[in-house]
Amino acid sequence: MEVLGLLADGFATSLTPLNILIVILGVTAGLFIGAMPGLGSVNGVALVLPLTFIVPPTSAIILLAAIYYGAMYGGAVSSILLGIPGASTAVATTFDGRPMALQGKAGLALIAAAVASFVGGTISVLLFTAFAAPLAELALKFGPAEEFALVLLAFTTFVGLGGDDTLKTIVMICLGLVLSTVGLDMISGQPRLVFGDIPGFYAGISFLVLAIGVYGVGEVLYTIETARTSPAVSTARLRMRDLVEGIREMNKMWKTMSFGSVLGFFVGMLPAAGATPASLMSYGLARTFSKKPETFGKGNIEGVAAPETANNAASTGSLLPMLTLGIPGSPTTALLLGGMVMWGLMPGPMLFIEQKDFVWGLISSLYTANLAAVLINIALIPLFVWALRMPFSVLCAMVLVLCILGGFAPSQKLHDVWLIAGFGVAGYLLRKADYPLAPLVLALVLGPLMEKSFRQALISTQGDPMIFFSRPLSATFMVLAAIFFALPLLKMLRQRLSKRPAPAE
């Protein structure tokens, strides 16, 4: 019951007038960013992060978390009204959301998405509250060896479970880690990889520069290419009747929604998985267990509710390892982690001891953000229909302006803006060639921790690498990492073996 006391203290932080205003602002901004086709939570957080200097650190992080939350709600809007997912996390919502809109039930679909997101968000925040403190307590036992093994495990999940090309994933992880070593060597203090003494590289490459490049400039280029014709916006009229009917319909789906929430929360915790696979899995399971599976894909309201509960639950789930272990579960949480470090709040178990007010303030703000998001979402539906008519070119121009300003503001060096342009073009080309970008961003954020813990562990044993295998927790992580790393190889072997007897038949 200690948790309840801490949570009550947290509400004292998050319910100050400034923070309530921040949550409302963040959720609204997030809803609009999420609703724009192509832009999702990660783009929103990357673009807004440099602008958060305007408020104190705790409020800045609450703002970013609120944007994250709002964007997860907003993703459904363009899935339903345009048939284009606002972000990959809302792909599954198009399957039934778009047919519903075409049948003239866009309003009902939007309400279902909002209510389902609320249920998913609430159940997952409750799970978050229950798991956060025990996990942080366990993480207190971590030394450098465990930290290194855990980061390694996070990367190997991308190799084993990411679903992308294994070799390309490995290239991206290594590239991110190498970019993270640019600057001064943390142990000897000597400059390295400064590329012929370019002064801008001495400070290292900020995660923000890479994120704005890849998720700002790169995303704009990708959007220009893929969405050159403005799609038709379905109109959504919202009547009181829809609201009542929506809530009545949702009431029949408790099983689907609670299952989707729990599934989403745990899938979201895995670094390589996250909201997109969680929502697809939840959709698939809802269809499998449905009494009328043939109605899925043709405008079944359950097909909107299932993925929307799961993707919101997953976004909360991915916050858990970020806050308690300092290992982000998704690119967006990697940016939140980077933002917290910028503000001098080092995520990880010590945060739960040293910055109790902040941690519980943030957790309690998730409750308020969730409530604010569902109310604002439903209230602003007519505004979304209007905003989605905004031409792409205006949106793209504004995002590019923000990329220049957001890149310059934190370091006040034009060097970083040049890097953003470079990363933007490179990220766009790499994405087109099927190189996954999430491991790249995560690697840049986690690189310093990985190198530091690796070298600290070895210095403490005077260079004996057995330390990673002799401590029980670290050894467990290492074995798991080895299994994940071997998964693609095993898969390939099995495919070869199953192929071989075929010609003989």
Added chain:
Amino acid sequence: MLAADRLIALALMGLSIYFMWHAKALPIGWVPNAGPGGGAFPFWLSAIMLAASTLILLRSFVSHPHEGEKFFPDADAIPQIAGVVGLFVATIAVIPFIGTYLALMAFLFIYLKFFGHHGWLLIGILTLATPVVVFFFFEVTLKILLPKGWTEPFFFPLYAMFF
């Protein structure tokens, strides 16, 4: 797509070698009783990157992935994307000379006129309102001075008013 796949793999191989060459400046080996040297982490990770991108290149000759797919499915998009990239780069390049404000205004004007084909009213509103919002948000509220280049003297009266 196959050609692009190979070119990108080649570029990544080149990049890894370039990184390895720079990482060599610090010890890349095992320092006795202390573990890896300062250059080891970037060097060996670049080496893994080199190996993986070489495998990607070799694989493309064996299994021909993405054959028949086009890297740019819609060829009409190429000039537009090249144009946007060129405009973006040019905007950053002129910031030290004509300052952020004029550069952003020129960027918005050219982008909205030639890429968006918008009317004068919208172009006028966005081109004139953006620098005002930017000035009040960044310079007045956040106290972050944006580069102004030759236009710096024009801002002296504004500085006097707000600082």
